[in-house]
Amino acid sequence: MWLLLASSPLCAQLKWQMQPDGGIIWRIKTNEIHADHIEMSGKKISAIIYYGKDSAGGLLLKQKLIFPMLRTIPNDTRGSLIRTFEQHIMDSVKVNGAYVQEVPQSFYIKGYLQSESTTNAGLFIKRQIFPSTEKAAYIERYTLSNTGKKTLSVSIPMQDKNIVTDAVKGVDGAYTINYRVYNGGDLILQPGEKWTFAVVISAAGFISADYEFEKRKALITQLGESLVLETPNDTINRMFSFAKIRAAESIFDTKEGLMHAPGGGEYYAAIWANDQAEYVNPFFPFLGNVEGNESARNSFRLFARYMNDDYKPIPSSIIAEGTDFWNGAGDRGDQAMIAYGASLFALYSADTVNAKRLWPLISWCNEYLRRHKTKDGVITSDSDELEGRFKAGRINLSTNVLAYGAFVYASRLAASLGLRQDANRLQQEALQLRKDIETYFGATVEGYKTYRYYEGNDVLRSWICIPLVMDIFDRKEGTIHALLSPRLWTKNGILTEAGSATFWDRSTLYAFRGMLRAGVVDTTLPYLRYYSSQRLLGSHVPYAIEAWPEGDQRHLSAESGLYCRVITEGLFGFDPLGFSQFTICPRLPKEWSSMKLRNIRAFNRNFDIEVSRHKINVVSAGKMIKSINWDGHSPVNLTF
Secondary structure, three states: OOOOOOOOOOOOOOOOEEOOOOOEEEEOOOOOOEEEEEEEEOOOOEEEEEEEEOOOOOEEEEEEEEEEEEEEOOOOOOOEEEEEEOOOHHHOOEEOOEEOOEEEEEEEEOOOEEEEEEEOOOEEEEEEEEEOOOOOEEEEEEEEEEOOOOOEEEEEOOOEEEEEOOHHHEOOOOOEEEEEEEOOEEEEEOOOOEEEEEEEEEOOOOOOHHHHHHHHHHHHHHHHHOOEEEOOOHHHHHHHHHHHHHHHHOEEEEOOEEEEOOEOOOEOOOEEHHHHHHHHHHHHHHHOOHHHHHHHHHHHHHHHOOOOOOOOOOOOEEEHHHOEEEOOOOOOOHHHHHHHHHHHHHHHHOOHHHHHHHHHHHHHHHHHHHHOEOOOOOEOOOOOOOOOOOOOOOOOHHHHHHHHHHHHHHHHHHHHOOOHHHHHHHHHHHHHHHHHHHHHHEEEEOOEEEEOOOOOOOOOEHHHHHHHHOOOOOOHHHHHHHHOOOOOEEOOEEEOEOOOOOEEHHHHHHHHHHHHHOOOHHHHHHHHHHHHHHHHHOOOOOOOOOEEOHHHOOOOHHHHHHHHHHHHHHHOOOEEOOOOEEEEOOOOOOOOOEEEEEEEOHHHOOEEEEEEOOEEEEEEOOEEEEEEEOOOOOOEEEEO
16 A cells, blocks of 8 residues: 655745736735845846845846857857846836836746736836747836826836947957836836836847736636646646746747757756756657757757767757757767657657658667667666766666667557567567666665666665666556655655755656656655645746755746646556557546547647546547447557
């Protein structure tokens, strides 16, 4: 029997509340002091906004703006033009001749950040903060309201100034960033009257704040209507809806086409074998987002450029708009990451032409893996995705299980392409590697029958979860008990290594996905519910984060893609068998009577999955196309 294993109650400390319109709101208490940050992105800009209420009771607001296509020297991974702005326009606004003292009352998030503030002058301030969806522009859209009984004389300083960067530091010379106030000036507000104006910081021309706001809202609406999760748990539903936004917005229009990038103030106009190929690309076919799918195809095209006859590893990262690469950690298991992600992306996309284009890359990566097998049948790599932050030895569990997944899904893809000989070979290789993984890595660690992460490892590691994701359940009980034990589970999720203070959301999200695939839904649900509440409504919101203490819990985009895959591949158990054939194995908790996933775009279709205790319905265009009597726990095979 599975029990809650946390050493303390799973009770999230919530600061935010969900709103009926799909957003979340933080209503600030009188003496409350708190600050947070959120990242939002468009095709030519990313903005990290620091906001809150400061120790003096006033508004805290500053912006770190990243212009990924304005390349700086050295033109490397971090070679984006970045500027931080700490002053905000309301510091310069006067009412009846005196400067405004702004006191924030609430913050609201739904794909944009909105604040509402009162002032000492009877002026109410609403601002919406967001990046342009298409242009290199950051926008603050203001509405000023006279909520008092007296006429107010308001002076908004008109500003139009250029910041010109040092030409020596730019790949293309000097860059010009424009700071401009639109619709400011001197005005009279009668009681009840309103006035709108905007502040725009951009490397573009004229910007209409109203138009850009409507475009941003349209993007949020479009993402909200695709791949809709409906469960009895509103928090998980809302977290999933927000995760779609962060996963899909961090796509940049580079000289090599659309490129998804992690973000976080450092990682732009670049791709990684883990963040893009492994984490987020397999999710995009479910969402049906045109930009997401195009960015995935571009990423694999760029990786494929580095195939070579000598089988030297493909670089971990293609940087600087596709013009250079980074391989500072050597082979991190990147070929396994790429082959696994590309095979899944091809199967979920169900596009034969694209699959044929991907096949040479997948085949090359799998051959690379074969050439790195030891006499024990397992595969070597220089490090893992943590790039030496924690020991991984010469042979690590993550690389080998990803290679197993690569062989499994490449075998299914080969069969779909009519490559029967390749399919059979890969299937046999997968079976053998699975046996060798058990022999080499299977171990009792800290009293748990689970896996050692590398030879000599005697401390529990978070990535013992990864076999569960690939349906390797030989050691599921010991592994799950270890993951949820006080040695690994904390209030922030799963520790990277027992005894450390470091956590990375990616391994926690992999663990949730794996535990759900292993069928322990009623044990997993309280942890998933707690995590979702903490990330969506806690003290740092509203997305999955990268890590701590590194990076200040950045809202890296691909982690949100991993949250979505907890739902698609974990809770609903999607597993592709071919271009039009797949299994689902829903994990319906005992406390839920039903759950639904609507407007699924995978397999080149648009359909819904409706799950109840004894039935699974497949619906397309409002019509029932299949209704299956279900025993509540077995996989169901579906063919379009």
